Amino acid sequence: MAARRPTVIGVLPFPVLVMIAPSLLLAAFVILYPLWEILRLSVHEISRFGLVRGFVGWDNFTAVLADPSFRASLWRTLVWTGAVVGGTLVVSVPTAVILNMDFAGRGLARAVVMLPWSVSLSMASIVWLWSFNADYGLINTLLQSLGLIARGVPWMARPETAFPIEIAIGVIVSIPFTTTILLGGLSSIPGDIYEAARIDGAGPWLQFRALTLPLLRSFINIAVVLNIIHVFNSFPIIWIMTQGGPDDGTHILITYLYDLAFRLGKPGPAAAISLIMLAILFVFTFLYLRLQPKDAN
Amino acid sequence: MTRFKRITHLAAAAALSLASMAAAARADTVRITVSFYSAATGPYFEKMAAAFTAANPGHEVKIEVVNWPSLLQKLQTDIAGNANPDISIIGTRWLLDFVRDDLVEPLDGHMSADFRNRFIGTFLKPAEIKGKVYGLPIAASARALYYNKAMLTAAGMPDGPKTWDDVAAAAEKIKAAGGNGFGLMAKGTEVDVYWYYALWTHGGQVISPDGKAAFNTPAGVKSLAMYKSFLDRGLTQPGPTDYTREDLQNQFKQGRLGMVITAPFLINQINKEVPTLQYGIAPVPTGTNAATYAVTDSVVMFKNSKVKDTAWKFLDFLFSAGPRIEFTKSEGFLPTTKAEAADPYFTGNERLQTFVNLLPNAQFAPTITGWEDTAKAVTNALQSVYLGTATPEAALKKAEDIANQALGK
Amino acid sequence: MKRIRFSALAWLALSPLLAVSVFPFVVMLTTALKPLAEVFVYPTHWLPQHPSLEGFTEMWKATRFALALRNSLEIAFESTLATLAVAVPAAYAVARMQFRLRPPYRQFLLVTQMLSPILLVLGLYRLMGMIPFGDGKLLDTRLAIIIPYAGFQMAFSVWMLSSYFAAIPAAIEEAAWIDGCTRLRAIVSIFLPLALPAIAVTGLVAFVAAWNEFALALTLLRDPDRQTVTIQVVNLVAGRYSVEWNQVMAATLVATVPVGIMFTWLQRYLVRGLTFGAIQ
Numbered sequence: 001m002a003a004r005r006p007t008v009i010g011v012l013p014f015p016v017l018v019m020i021a022p023s024l025l026l027a028a029f030v031i032l033y034p035l036w037e038i039l040r041l042s043v044h045e046i047s048r049f050g051l052v053r054g055f056v057g058w059d060n061f062t063a064v065l066a067d068p069s070f071r072a073s074l075w076r077t078l079v080w081t082g083a084v085v086g087g088t089l090v091v092s093v094p095t096a097v098i099l100n101m102d103f104a105g106r107g108l109a110r111a112v113v114m115l116p117w118s119v120s121l122s123m124a125s126i127v128w129l130w131s132f133n134a135d136y137g138l139i140n141t142l143l144q145s146l147g148l149i150a151r152g153v154p155w156m157a158r159p160e161t162a163f164p165i166e167i168a169i170g171v172i173v174s175i176p177f178t179t180t181i182l183l184g185g186l187s188s189i190p191g192d193i194y195e196a197a198r199i200d201g202a203g204p205w206l207q208f209r210a211l212t213l214p215l216l217r218s219f220i221n222i223a224v225v226l227n228i229i230h231v232f233n234s235f236p237i238i239w240i241m242t243q244g245g246p247d248d249g250t251h252i253l254i255t256y257l258y259d260l261a262f263r264l265g266k267p268g269p270a271a272a273i274s275l276i277m278l279a280i281l282f283v284f285t286f287l288y289l290r291l292q293p294k295d296a297n
Numbered sequence: 298m299t300r301f302k303r304i305t306h307l308a309a310a311a312a313l314s315l316a317s318m319a320a321a322a323r324a325d326t327v328r329i330t331v332s333f334y335s336a337a338t339g340p341y342f343e344k345m346a347a348a349f350t351a352a353n354p355g356h357e358v359k360i361e362v363v364n365w366p367s368l369l370q371k372l373q374t375d376i377a378g379n380a381n382p383d384i385s386i387i388g389t390r391w392l393l394d395f396v397r398d399d400l401v402e403p404l405d406g407h408m409s410a411d412f413r414n415r416f417i418g419t420f421l422k423p424a425e426i427k428g429k430v431y432g433l434p435i436a437a438s439a440r441a442l443y444y445n446k447a448m449l450t451a452a453g454m455p456d457g458p459k460t461w462d463d464v465a466a467a468a469e470k471i472k473a474a475g476g477n478g479f480g481l482m483a484k485g486t487e488v489d490v491y492w493y494y495a496l497w498t499h500g501g502q503v504i505s506p507d508g509k510a511a512f513n514t515p516a517g518v519k520s521l522a523m524y525k526s527f528l529d530r531g532l533t534q535p536g537p538t539d540y541t542r543e544d545l546q547n548q549f550k551q552g553r554l555g556m557v558i559t560a561p562f563l564i565n566q567i568n569k570e571v572p573t574l575q576y577g578i579a580p581v582p583t584g585t586n587a588a589t590y591a592v593t594d595s596v597v598m599f600k601n602s603k604v605k606d607t608a609w610k611f612l613d614f615l616f617s618a619g620p621r622i623e624f625t626k627s628e629g630f631l632p633t634t635k636a637e638a639a640d641p642y643f644t645g646n647e648r649l650q651t652f653v654n655l656l657p658n659a660q661f662a663p664t665i666t667g668w669e670d671t672a673k674a675v676t677n678a679l680q681s682v683y684l685g686t687a688t689p690e691a692a693l694k695k696a697e698d699i700a701n702q703a704l705g706k
Numbered sequence: 707m708k709r710i711r712f713s714a715l716a717w718l719a720l721s722p723l724l725a726v727s728v729f730p731f732v733v734m735l736t737t738a739l740k741p742l743a744e745v746f747v748y749p750t751h752w753l754p755q756h757p758s759l760e761g762f763t764e765m766w767k768a769t770r771f772a773l774a775l776r777n778s779l780e781i782a783f784e785s786t787l788a789t790l791a792v793a794v795p796a797a798y799a800v801a802r803m804q805f806r807l808r809p810p811y812r813q814f815l816l817v818t819q820m821l822s823p824i825l826l827v828l829g830l831y832r833l834m835g836m837i838p839f840g841d842g843k844l845l846d847t848r849l850a851i852i853i854p855y856a857g858f859q860m861a862f863s864v865w866m867l868s869s870y871f872a873a874i875p876a877a878i879e880e881a882a883w884i885d886g887c888t889r890l891r892a893i894v895s896i897f898l899p900l901a902l903p904a905i906a907v908t909g910l911v912a913f914v915a916a917w918n919e920f921a922l923a924l925t926l927l928r929d930p931d932r933q934t935v936t937i938q939v940v941n942l943v944a945g946r947y948s949v950e951w952n953q954v955m956a957a958t959l960v961a962t963v964p965v966g967i968m969f970t971w972l973q974r975y976l977v978r979g980l981t982f983g984a985i986q
Contacts, residue, residue, distance in 0.1 A: 012807045019799035020811060022792045023860050027818045030857030034829025035821065050377030050828075051398045091723065098720060104713035109720055111970055116727050118965035120918030120936050123958045126943050127730045130737070130951055134539050135548065138733050141750045154536025156484070158684060172726055188873060222865065225816070233822035236920065240943075246483060246538035246680035254822055262370040264669050265394060267828075274825040281820045333941070336768055361930055364944045374828060374925050378835040380845060543948055547746050566948050570742065 041271035048265030060272040073256040084170035096182035117176035125240035159249030185219030324355035325607040328382035383602035390662040403429040432595025434633040446575035457579030468532035471555040480557035481533040485541035489675040495520035497588035510700035513693040521689040562629035591659035670703030738956035761952030769938040778934040782916040785855035797867030815861035870904035935961040
């Protein structure tokens with residue numbers, strides 16, 4: 001790619017340095033010291049209040065890896081991330097395609113689709129928790145008035161109902177952001193190529209598969225990567241609705257780690273989990289990007 | 298600017314900041330972190346701070362109100378970042394961790410015999426570690442059974458159930474009349490405690506005197522099997538793992554729940570929200586013996602405080618008769634000082650007296666390391682039994698192993 | 707006629723998503739308008755029987771909402787400015803200049819996103835407590851939260867801005883250079899006006915992120931007088947002995963309004979910003 005552009009200026013020419021240095025410094029400032037702290041905590045025995053009791057090497061890591069709750073949470077994290085990111089994409093692509101078409105009231109439809117974005121994740125989780133309340137929630141009221149259930153269902157009582165609901169909410173709150181990115185991608189596709197395709201006799205489905213999807217790919221990639229990162233680390237939905245329970249049945253790594261660090265007062269193992277999570281995410285993301293065709297970036 | 302000028306400026310600035318530091322030493326600012334008990338907590342402490350400043354001109358008290366679930370996390374971060382307050386409210390059961398890290402000050406040196414004598418003896422005990430008192434009991438509560446008068450009268454027990462068999466019998470009748478009999482909670486805080494009522498009243502214990510997990514016994518299995526049978530027979534509300542203590546209290550306030558075990562502060566909530574509700578308060582039902590759970594929150598002073606004397610002065614003020622009575626009344630706790638207990642508000646309050654009378658049989662959460670791990674292991678065990686994924690025997694065995702590991706046994 | 711049918715189809719296809727998007731707002735509004743006694747009525751009514759503004763007025767006092775609102779606005783606005791001030795030049799460099807360290811630079815930004823703030827908050831707190839600032843520490847100021855917000859927003863902002871900047875034809879600027887413009891002048895008078903919609907959209911995203919953030923604000927904002935709306939609303943729910951849901955919903959609704967207004971207002975820019983690539 002670099003060879004195609006005429007203006008190669010070097011490794012890091014001075015004007016570029018001046019322009020990107022502040023962003024680099026700022027990002028490094030908020031990440032490097034905390035990361036160093038996590039590294040330090042992960043190899044020490046640490047009291048609840050951060051007092052170092054001694055160097056323990058890999059002990060925190062081996063302890064965590066041997067913990068069945070950790071392994072269950074790890075597996076659930078993969079399910080959670082896969083389901084939320086996949087579900088989001090499956091809804092967002094057609095939504096963006098429709099919102100990119102010219103129809104009456106499109107502005108309003110776009111605004112409504114974006115609307116959930118304006119509610120913070122914590123608040124949205126609170127509202128959904130209340131909506132699923134067994135006694136007074138509007139979900140039960142709605143289902144009862146439709147005659148689908150006889151009495152209120154305690155939705156959060158079992159992991160088998162609670163976790164899928166949490167996944168669905170994860171999808172709902174990820175849609176606005178994803179749709180926005182995809183809409184940006186769609187609107188950058190010039191309309192005349194569709195014109196040409198139509199003249200060549202391509203139907204809407206073929207147009208979508210042969211033109212839209214490939215041209216949208218780089219936008220889908222960035223949406224997927226950012227979603228993987230955010231969803232993998234997403235804390236409020238599960239914490240607010242079930243705190244990882246009942247019987248640890250809805251914990252993902254981030255809620256499990258929080259429980260460990262702050263409820264049980266074990267910063268060392270919690271730091272070890274943070275690093276394991278970082279490693280997983282790192283591998284995931286770069287594997288995903290590597291698996292993409294070369295020109296996708 | 299010449300070099301010389303710059304130096305004089307610096308010197309002047311240094312002198313100025315020294316002067317302001319000296320001034321600061323005379324006028325102390327005490328920072329206190331308090332937990333949110335009700336909407337009245339913040340205003341109460343602000344009022345006390347203002348009164349304290351008025352009596353001690355120049356000294357100031359800064360209040361930070363923190364929600365209970367965030368409190369320990371907040372203190373953890375504060376301490377790790379070396380920015381902790383001078384005094385703070387904590388759960389007494391957390392105290393050991395603070396003492397082990399040498400973070401909090403033993404208060405014996407500050408306490409005069411007269412000051413010590415203000416307290417009801419039972420309540421100073423939980424915050425005592427190796428003979429030293431580290432915390433003052435700011436809030437105390439015990440648990441009793443609230444029952445709906447109409448429902449229980451219809452079930453033939455107008456004075457409430459005495460035993461667990463009574464609870465089951467009453468719940469059968471309430472269920473037949475379309476209500477929820479006995480409230481069973483298994484979400485949020487104190488899930489484990491809600492079962493300890495049954496465990497203790499069947500003669501069981503959570504931790505043995507030598508510090509081992511002691512709940513996996515015939516008493517433990519029997520009491521857990523009892524709760525599970527309540528659930529299976531429809532004597533509780535359905536889906537306990539979706540119900541927090543607050544959810545049960547709400548059902549009780551609307552007259553949809555016959556019985557629930559909870560703390561004295563529900564009285565204040567009912568007075569405010571549903572003053573017409575007819576209800577009674579009875580001791581925790583008995584099995585083989587009587588028991589209840591009592592809990593205190595303590596005020597501790599941090600070792601690294603630079604204003605210990607002023608902080609103590611403020612505590613001395615907080616624990617004088619007037620402020621104590623006002624606090625305990627508005628929050629709906631139990632008296633921890635003799636002056637409160639003697640106040641007509643408490644002596645004449647039959648409902649609160651039910652709680653006070655339970656105190657001789659009360660169990661406190663022990664101050665041991667590994668208590669939170671034990672609580673979590675027990676909570677998971679209970680939830681798995683209520684969900685039907687484990688038998689009481691298997692679940693308690695698993696919890697016992699986890700707890701013993703955490704307890705270092 | 708064809709357009710009407712097509713529009714109806716489009717709305718029909720979107721309707722499940724629209725319903726789910728609107729549902730939380732319906733819950734907020736109906737619950738907020740119920741007096742407390744009516745919130746806990748079983749069976750629940752959809753609509754308030756005796757609508758009341760009690761939830762709003764009580765919440766306004768209980769959360770010191772006016773103060774929290776001002777704090778949130780200040781923090782979100784300032785961190786948005788900080789984000790843009792740093793991200794716009796960086797994005798310009800990424801879009802317009804070729805340098806060999808560009809891929810590692812972008813990868814580094816991506817890595818900064820990989821650790822959840824919940825993991826980093828302890829270290830950030832210690833860091834802010836170590837850096838002297840003014841009479842005290844950085845931790846005592848609003849900067850303690852503005853800097854992390856800007857830092858964590860950097861990756862997305864640079865990516866979004868640079869991809870839009872890349873879509874603005876470089877030829878326009880180059881023509882200006884030929885006319886004797888300096889590079890800087892060409893940026894200010896030619897490039898920036900064209901880039902404004904993209905900047906506005908990126909700013910909006912940064913604003914919303916700061917407005918809604920919870921974990922960092924909970925820890926890094928020590929002073930009770932600095933608490934943000936999000937913190938105050940979550941505080942209404944977390945660990946209370948009794949939760950007054952009408953107040954909670956009223957607070958959530960009011961907290962959402964400023965952002966909602968910005969979305970509607972910037973919706974034109976959003977579309978324009980997003981369609982920018984189509985101009986080329």
